[in-house]
Amino acid sequence: MNTASINPQKEDILAILAQNLGYRGSVFPLPNWYLTSWAKGLGLPRGGKTILYTGHMYQLLPVMEVLHQQRETLSLELLSKLVRMARLVNPFLNTSTLSLVRVGLESRLKYEKCLKDIVSLLRLAGIEPGYLYEAEKYAGALAYDLGLDGPFERHVHRVVRRLQRYGVETIITVDPHTTHVLRHVYPQIVKFDFQVSSYLEVLAAALKDKDLLVIETGRDVVFHDSCVYARYLNVTEQPRFLLKKAGYQIWEPQYSYEATYCCGGPLETLFPEKAREIAKLRVEQLQKTGGHTIVTTCPICLLNLSLAGKASGLKVVDIAQLLAQNIKSKD
Amino acid sequence: MIRVDPNLFVSLRKDKNFNAQACFHCGTCTALCPVGLEILPRELFRFVLLGAQEEITKATDTIFSCLLCGLCEAHCPRGVKIAQNIRTLRSYLVRHEYRIH
Numbered sequence: 001m002n003t004a005s006i007n008p009q010k011e012d013i014l015a016i017l018a019q020n021l022g023y024r025g026s027v028f029p030l031p032n033w034y035l036t037s038w039a040k041g042l043g044l045p046r047g048g049k050t051i052l053y054t055g056h057m058y059q060l061l062p063v064m065e066v067l068h069q070q071r072e073t074l075s076l077e078l079l080s081k082l083v084r085m086a087r088l089v090n091p092f093l094n095t096s097t098l099s100l101v102r103v104g105l106e107s108r109l110k111y112e113k114c115l116k117d118i119v120s121l122l123r124l125a126g127i128e129p130g131y132l133y134e135a136e137k138y139a140g141a142l143a144y145d146l147g148l149d150g151p152f153e154r155h156v157h158r159v160v161r162r163l164q165r166y167g168v169e170t171i172i173t174v175d176p177h178t179t180h181v182l183r184h185v186y187p188q189i190v191k192f193d194f195q196v197s198s199y200l201e202v203l204a205a206a207l208k209d210k211d212l213l214v215i216e217t218g219r220d221v222v223f224h225d226s227c228v229y230a231r232y233l234n235v236t237e238q239p240r241f242l243l244k245k246a247g248y249q250i251w252e253p254q255y256s257y258e259a260t261y262c263c264g265g266p267l268e269t270l271f272p273e274k275a276r277e278i279a280k281l282r283v284e285q286l287q288k289t290g291g292h293t294i295v296t297t298c299p300i301c302l303l304n305l306s307l308a309g310k311a312s313g314l315k316v317v318d319i320a321q322l323l324a325q326n327i328k329s330k331d
Numbered sequence: 332m333i334r335v336d337p338n339l340f341v342s343l344r345k346d347k348n349f350n351a352q353a354c355f356h357c358g359t360c361t362a363l364c365p366v367g368l369e370i371l372p373r374e375l376f377r378f379v380l381l382g383a384q385e386e387i388t389k390a391t392d393t394i395f396s397c398l399l400c401g402l403c404e405a406h407c408p409r410g411v412k413i414a415q416n417i418r419t420l421r422s423y424l425v426r427h428e429y430r431i432h
Contacts, residue, residue, distance in 0.1 A: 010395060011429050018431045145399055147421025150432040231401040262365050262400035271396050278365050278398070 009083040010270050016083070016090050017143060017269075021151040025158065027142050028060055028096045032134035035059050038112035039131055042119055047166040048130025052122070052199070055139045055178030057299045058114050062107040063099045064268065064303055070099075071272050114299070117324035118174055118199050124329055125206035129172055137162055141177035144185055145266065156189045163194060170195045172202055174320075176228035176235070176298050184232070198229070200297060200319070204238035207245060213328040217247035221322065222291035224253070224282070224305065225260035226298035239297050239319055246326045251289040261285060264308075265300035279308035287314065295319050336384040343379060346419045351376035353409045360403035360413055368393050372403065372413050375420065387420065388428055394420050 017027040035056055044052070071079065086095045122129055137159045143152040163171070171194050173179040183196040221243065229235040236257045243250055255261040264278030283305060286294050294309065294316045296302045306316040343349050354376045361371045370390045378386040387394075399414040407413060425431045 014425065014429055015431060145418065147418055147425045148431060149422045149425070227400040231405050258405055262398045262402070266398045267396060274366065274396060281365070
């Protein structure tokens, strides 16, 4: 692969991400009203011992979609110039917010619904989490993965101070990347006394013996394991258990469980073309099962496989949505 | 000719998880990699062990194009923490090449 010709602006992108994390607390800083609007009307208490931690991942997806479309239309040369300019301007003007102008309401509501579904599932399991609203910070997974260790480590201390200030003890996460950095990386940098669980782990344990009302049984879904859940966190059985509990029949692709195949998402920031190639390959593997609905557990997989499967009419759905629409309480 | 910097490996070994020296070049990682890295993880690791700092610098795009998906690592017969090692190399480049601290 000739990656050198793919990304001449890599250094500028890394610098922008580092600036953003250092100055604004997120690699892709967006306004608080945008990050918290999904929680409107849910009545989630502010803070508390057990909180739901979104890590901003689902909220970022509509913006990633816009950036994906922009990359498709701009030449590499123009893109490089724009990124260089953004690097120079970014310390004074938050360039990340410029993409918000093109985010459509439909796309925003679609991804916000995933978070709402997670809350309704937790409530179904008898768990009422708190939420930090605008005080919640991005966990820093992308900065860590890209080796931006200086800005990342300083950020970790800020996040932990924030969690301590709110008296948090248990963190329920919604995506594998945030779960991994909080559970495995933070304790290497700072004293970290918080219990971190993915909502899938929490739900699987809480709903194990609960009698639920299943609306429709026997629908087929193809399960795509997230690399991070499967290989870094050993979360493979919990989502399958939940899907079966909700009446779905699971079809497995050739590469699944610990041998799952990446969706290409981690390359979206620096090598988008390569990310798309890998996503296309994964979509082909998933389609070979004969199923038409792909279920994902990670927001990055959700976005990348959705974009890659669009041309072939493939339906890619987040697990929270599938579970929430098919199970109800019997009470 | 390769210029050798004896401090390269010492610098990377500050990360306790860095274990490139365990690699015995079997190529399992190469066969499994979804990206098809052009300078394979095992070649990169040899450059590190040799202290070939310039070769590492030339390979930045390869180093940053690893997915960190861990497929190779899950199947490595020597237990090399491949994804972690690549991340450590990124951290080295960020500090020494891009001067981002």
